[in-house]
Amino acid sequence: MRTTTGIAAATADLSKVYGSGDTRVVALDRVSIAFREGEFTAIMGPSGCGKSTLMHCAAGLDSPSSGSVRVGTTELSTLGDRQLTELRRDRIGFIFQAFNLLPTLTALENITLPLTIAGRRPDQQWLDRVISMVGLSQRLGHRPAQLSGGQQQRVAVARALASRPAIIFGDEPTGNLDSRSGAEVLGFLRDSVRELGRTVVMVTHDPVAAGYADRVIFLADGRLVDDMPSPTPGRVLDRMKDFDTRSRTS
Template identity: 85%
Template sequence: MTAELRGTLAPHPANGTAAAVTDLSKTYGGGETRVVALDQVSIAFREGEFTAIMGPSGCGKSTLMHCAAGLDSFDAGSVRIGTTELGGLDDRQLTQLRRDRIGFIFQAFNLLPTLTALENITLPLTIAGRRADRQWLDHVVSMVGLSRRLDHRPGQLSGGQQQRVAVARALVSRPAIVFGDEPTGNLDSRAGAEILGFLRDSVRELGQTVVMVTHDPVAAGYADRVVFLADGRLVDEMVRPTPDRVLDRMKAFDTRARTS
C-alpha cells in the first residue's frame, strides 16, 4: 500500500466495528506555520482486535488516537464509537461517552496518590455512580496480578505495578474500546512486556478491543495488526506482525526521509 492511496483503509461494516474514522483531517496553525496532522484518514478498529499505530515522529499517530478517542477535535470527516457519531455530541455527552465506553492508558500512569490501588481502579465507576461487577473486577485484578496490592497507594508500588493499576482501571468498566498512548514508555523492558501481555490477554481472553500508539517494534509485535502513518496519511498495514518485520518497515521510513 502506498501514499498514493491517500492513506485510506476502508472501514469494515458497522457490525463488528468498535470504532472507526472516515476521511479524518486535522491541521494545526495557519499560513506558513500550518501543519497537516491528518490528511483524509479512514480506518476501522475491529472488535476483539489489538491494533498498534506506528510511524515516524510527527506523523500524526497520537493525533489520530486522540481524535478517535474523543480527546481532540478534528477539522473534517467523522469519528464513530460503535454506531455513535462523536461529531454530533455536545461536551456533556462526549464526557459521558468517554467515561462509559472508552478506556484509557497513558504513558504517565495518572493515578491519584491518595487513593489505594483498588480505589484508583474503580474510580471511573465511582464517578459514574455505578457499582463494580465484583466477579468482573476480581477477574481483571487477578489477570493483571494485583490481588495482593489492592490496599497499596501508588507511592508504595513500582512503576510496572502502577501501570497494572492503570490497565485494570481501563478494563473495569468493560469499555467498547481501550486506547493506549505509549503505555510502556515509562517502564523497563520486563515491566513493559508484562503490561503488553496483559493487554494481549484482555483481547484474547476477554474479547476487549485495544488500540495502542507506540514507537517500539517489540511492543507492536504483541498486536494483531500494525497500521503505519507517514505525513498524516495511512500508508501501510501489517497483519500478524513480528518485531523484526516492524523494524524493517520503520527503517524504510527512515531511508525515505533521508532521501526525500
C-alpha cells in the same frame, strides 16, 4: 482463529489541521481506518506523523478539522459535550505513558475511581477477573508510592478495564517501563483482547511492543501508508527502517 463481529471505532476522511498560513500544520490528512472488535491494533510511524493525533481524535479527546469519527454506531460529531463525556466514561478506556494515579488513594480505589465518580457500582465478578488477570490481588491496599512503576501501570490497565469499555486506547503505555515490566503490561493488554473480548488500539514507537498486536497500521506525514497483519518485531523494524531511509533521501 478469532472472528470479529463488527467495528469498534472508525474514521472516515479524517483530517486535523493546526494553525494557519505560514504556521499551518497538517497532522492528519484524510485518514480512513476501522478498528475491528476483538482485535489489538498498534499505530506506528515516524515522530510527528500523527499517531497520537489519530488516537486522540478516534477516542473523542480531540475534534477533527474535517471528516468523521464513530465509536460503534455513534457518530461523535452528533454528540454534545455532556454526551461525549458520558461516551468516553462508559465505552472507552484510556492508558497513558504517565500512570496518572492519585497518590492518596489505594490501588483498588484508583482502579474503581472512574466508576465512583460516575456513581456506579463495579461489576464485582468482572472486577475480580480483571484484578486477577493483572496480578494485583495482593497489592490492592497499597498506594502508588508503595508500588513499582510496572505495578502502577498494572493499576492503570485495570482501571481502564474496570468499566467494561468496548475499546481501550493506549498512548505509549510502556514508555516509562523497563523491558520486563513493559512485556507484562503488553501481555495483559493482549489477554484483555483474547480472554476478555476487548478491543485495544495502542500508539507505540517500539517494534517489540507492536509485535504483541494482531495488526499494525503505519502513518507517515499524516497519511495511512501501510496495514500489516500478524506483525513480528522484525517485520515492523524493517518497515520502520524504510521510513528512515526515505526521510534521508527526500
